[in-house]
Amino acid sequence: MEKVLIIGCKRIMDDVCIGCSRCLVGFNRREGYFELYKDEEAEVMGLLSCGDCPGAGIVTRLAQVKLWNAPLNEKPTKIHLGPCLAEHCPHKNEIIKKIKAKAGVQVIEGTHPYMPENIFA
Numbered sequence: 001m002e003k004v005l006i007i008g009c010k011r012i013m014d015d016v017c018i019g020c021s022r023c024l025v026g027f028n029r030r031e032g033y034f035e036l037y038k039d040e041e042a043e044v045m046g047l048l049s050c051g052d053c054p055g056a057g058i059v060t061r062l063a064q065v066k067l068w069n070a071p072l073n074e075k076p077t078k079i080h081l082g083p084c085l086a087e088h089c090p091h092k093n094e095i096i097k098k099i100k101a102k103a104g105v106q107v108i109e110g111t112h113p114y115m116p117e118n119i120f121a
């Protein structure tokens with residue numbers, strides 16, 4: 001069973017991207033980067049924010065995920081980075097480097113495929 005932890009931008013999650021619904025719908029439908037789990041058992045085990053600019057606390061926050069979930073016997077087997085972080089964050093290079101260096105599980109730079117092409121057309 002794959003356990004997916006999604007990491008996104010604190011300033012965008014559930015604010016610009018209301019309810020983080022596109023990531024969750026994408027996962028439920030196994031679309032976008034979640035096609036990886038098309039024929040696999042997988043669950044989302046958490047939605048984690050970077051902790052705010054400039055993402056200095058991301059490694060500590062990953063450690064907190066481990067501690068918080070230890071009594072539940074839950075830990076991520078895959079990490080996905082939302083487009084709010086992987087594409088739009090000005091600090092993304094540093095944050096992604098830190099996550100990849102410390103996570104100990106595969107880090108995938110992407111989640112849902114539902115980016116709008118335009119607003120009014």
Ligand code: SF4
Binds near residue numbers: 053
């Ligand atoms: S560090 Fe990047 S991902 Fe985090 S709040 Fe700032 S812009 Fe968003």
